[in-house]
Amino acid sequence: MKTIYEKPQVFTDAITTYCGGCGHGIVGKLIAELVDELKLQENGILVWPIGCSCLSDRYYDMDCFMALHGRAPASATGIKRADPSKFVLCYQGDGDMVSEGMAEIMHAAIRSEKFSVIFINNAIYGMTGGQMAPTTMLGQVASTAPYGREILNSGYPVQMAELMATMPGVCYSERVTVTSPANVAKCKKALKKAFELQLEGKGLSFVEVLSPCPTGWKMAATKSLDYIDEVLTNVYPLGVKKDATKEEN
Amino acid sequence: MGEKVFMQGNQAMAESAIRAGCKLFFGYPITPSSEVPEYYAKAMKDRPEENIMFVQAETEVAAFNMVAGAVSTGHRAMTATAGPGFDLGQEAMSFMSAADLPAVIVEVQRPGPGDGEILAAQGDYFSAVKGGGHGDYNNLVLAPYSVQEMCELMQESFELAEKYCNPVVLLTDATLAKMRESVVIPDYKELPKPEEITNSLTGAKGRAAHKVATCGDGAVQWEEFNMRLQAKYKKIAENEVRYEAKNMEDADIILVAYGSMARVCESAMKMAREEGIKVGMIRPISLWPFPDVAFEGITGKKFLVVELSAGQMVQDVKLAVENKRDVTFFGKLGGTTPSPKVVLEQIKKLV
Numbered sequence: 001m002k003t004i005y006e007k008p009q010v011f012t013d014a015i016t017t018y019c020g021g022c023g024h025g026i027v028g029k030l031i032a033e034l035v036d037e038l039k040l041q042e043n044g045i046l047v048w049p050i051g052c053s054c055l056s057d058r059y060y061d062m063d064c065f066m067a068l069h070g071r072a073p074a075s076a077t078g079i080k081r082a083d084p085s086k087f088v089l090c091y092q093g094d095g096d097m098v099s100e101g102m103a104e105i106m107h108a109a110i111r112s113e114k115f116s117v118i119f120i121n122n123a124i125y126g127m128t129g130g131q132m133a134p135t136t137m138l139g140q141v142a143s144t145a146p147y148g149r150e151i152l153n154s155g156y157p158v159q160m161a162e163l164m165a166t167m168p169g170v171c172y173s174e175r176v177t178v179t180s181p182a183n184v185a186k187c188k189k190a191l192k193k194a195f196e197l198q199l200e201g202k203g204l205s206f207v208e209v210l211s212p213c214p215t216g217w218k219m220a221a222t223k224s225l226d227y228i229d230e231v232l233t234n235v236y237p238l239g240v241k242k243d244a245t246k247e248e249n
Numbered sequence: 250m251g252e253k254v255f256m257q258g259n260q261a262m263a264e265s266a267i268r269a270g271c272k273l274f275f276g277y278p279i280t281p282s283s284e285v286p287e288y289y290a291k292a293m294k295d296r297p298e299e300n301i302m303f304v305q306a307e308t309e310v311a312a313f314n315m316v317a318g319a320v321s322t323g324h325r326a327m328t329a330t331a332g333p334g335f336d337l338g339q340e341a342m343s344f345m346s347a348a349d350l351p352a353v354i355v356e357v358q359r360p361g362p363g364d365g366e367i368l369a370a371q372g373d374y375f376s377a378v379k380g381g382g383h384g385d386y387n388n389l390v391l392a393p394y395s396v397q398e399m400c401e402l403m404q405e406s407f408e409l410a411e412k413y414c415n416p417v418v419l420l421t422d423a424t425l426a427k428m429r430e431s432v433v434i435p436d437y438k439e440l441p442k443p444e445e446i447t448n449s450l451t452g453a454k455g456r457a458a459h460k461v462a463t464c465g466d467g468a469v470q471w472e473e474f475n476m477r478l479q480a481k482y483k484k485i486a487e488n489e490v491r492y493e494a495k496n497m498e499d500a501d502i503i504l505v506a507y508g509s510m511a512r513v514c515e516s517a518m519k520m521a522r523e524e525g526i527k528v529g530m531i532r533p534i535s536l537w538p539f540p541d542v543a544f545e546g547i548t549g550k551k552f553l554v555v556e557l558s559a560g561q562m563v564q565d566v567k568l569a570v571e572n573k574r575d576v577t578f579f580g581k582l583g584g585t586t587p588s589p590k591v592v593l594e595q596i597k598k599l600v
Contacts, residue, residue, distance in 0.1 A: 042452050055464060062458050066461060075314045075317050075318030086452060104314070
């Protein structure tokens with residue numbers, strides 16, 4: 001009998017705390033598959049954020065560092081500088097990265113730190129109960145924007161993948177999503193590229209994932225996928241924003 | 250021992266840290282601590298064989314979190330800062346104590362509050378000793394009073410941090426940081442391997458995964474987490490009390506001071522004795538754990554606590570003495586340090 005698919009070895013038996021229809025679990029599975037494929041389990045350190053993924057240390061049989069809110073890129077800097085031989089993955093959500101930790105991610109990019117960053121953008125604060133994020137869409141309702149986000153009060157959604165692409169210290173920046181099997185495959189390809197660039201010692205590699213949050217959006221799971229494809233991608237277009245390896249050729 | 254040199258406090262301390270095997274420095278320049286990052290930045294280029302890594306962080310927030318990440322790998326790392334920078338590091342101080350991370354932080358006190366001044370002060374006692382961050386935690390706080398002691402306690406800080414898996418604050422001030430003294434720089438130390446450090450993140454190869462995590466998971470789990478931390482602090486409190494007591498036997502008046510103020514008080518004590526006033530002195534070296542034991546059983550004597558603050562350590566002295574009405578306070582604010590003569594005048598008021 002041929003094995004078509006099995007649970008990635010690096011996964012523990014822990015059950016995630018994610019809601020139904022959440023995108024975190026899909027990306028989490030892709031990370032586990034890539035850790036197995038690229039043999040990163042014994043030489044990797046995962047740096048997790050504060051947010052819905054803050055219990056991720058339980059899901060992987062790997063050394064990990066659960067950082068303070070927004071500070072994951074600073075702690076990842078300390079880890080990678082202390083031991084450059086390690087594979088270091090920094091995983092953050094929109095509140096963690098774009099609000100609390102904007103200085104830390106920007107300066108990690110400025111310094112061209114040699115680790116990979118996965119940015120889960122669901123345009124809302126999931127864990128704390130649906131408050132507005134810097135990536136919340138104009139007009140989108142959140143518990144701290146009960147009548148929808150207004151420019152006058154809260155300014156504009158932040159396009160991180162494009163922003164990171166402008167930084168000379170970033171070697172790769174791509175925005176993907178997980179709304180269909182084809183998009184999940186593209187997401188995995190982007191993550192693989194980002195991981196491999198780190199293993200080659202290039203600069204900071206960055207992948208933004210548009211991720212559904214049915215609970216925070218108060219939307220059915222399938223409708224959340226449509227919302228990404230039809231609405232979010234207008235402000236957050238998918239695609240490779242920067243690939244320094246191609247520019248070299 | 251290493252060689253004898255004439256060196257500035259900050260620079261001698263930095264050299265001592267390098268020799269203690271602290272090859273990783275993350276910092277944000279702030280007066281009066283900036284000679285420490287400057288020393289590391291130069292050493293990184295001038296001494297390539299020592300594998301020194303210096304990173305100038307964007308903020309103290311980042312610097313403290315970089316230190317947290319670096320020490321989690323089992324390597325020695327530190328930062329140095331002053332009052333406003335230490336404020337920004339408090340979130341990380343709480344985190345590192347909770348996460349059992351052996352970080353070493355140098356805090357060079359300068360006068361606050363607010364933007365403040367860049368002269369000498371001791372107004373950050375509370376934030377260092379009482380734990381300026383959130384939750385129930387303690388920093389181990391050591392307060393040297395000479396460049397020589399700065400160098401020695403610098404080395405010991407790393408050992409204590411690793412022994413107890415807890416941050417250590419080396420609390421100095423602008424006077425100690427900037428003054429030059431004759432000092433014997435300690436020798437290079439043999440270091441434990443990163444794999445030998447408790448719970449170090451070295452890759453889960455042939456062992457269970459190591460986790461640095463401080464996330465609560467319900468009241469029962471979180472109380473257990475806290476009780477384990479409290480047991481750690483209790484062990485430190487029982488084992489790491491340090492102080493110096495001088496001329497205590499016949500003393501009628503006992504000066505209590507730490508750091509640069511203790512240097513001045515030593516001179517004042519000498520002047521007083523020359524005039525026939527029987528003065529002794531207690532100099533706390535560990536501010537947390539506070540040397541309560543130094544005050545135990547002393548009755549019928551007067552204590553004069555002298556600080557470059559509005560009165561911070563004096564609260565701990567009042568908790569430690571048998572009769573708090575025996576305690577008098579003299580403080581100076583603004584950045585100047587009272588001369589021995591001024592302290593002597595205060596002593597005479599108690600005679």
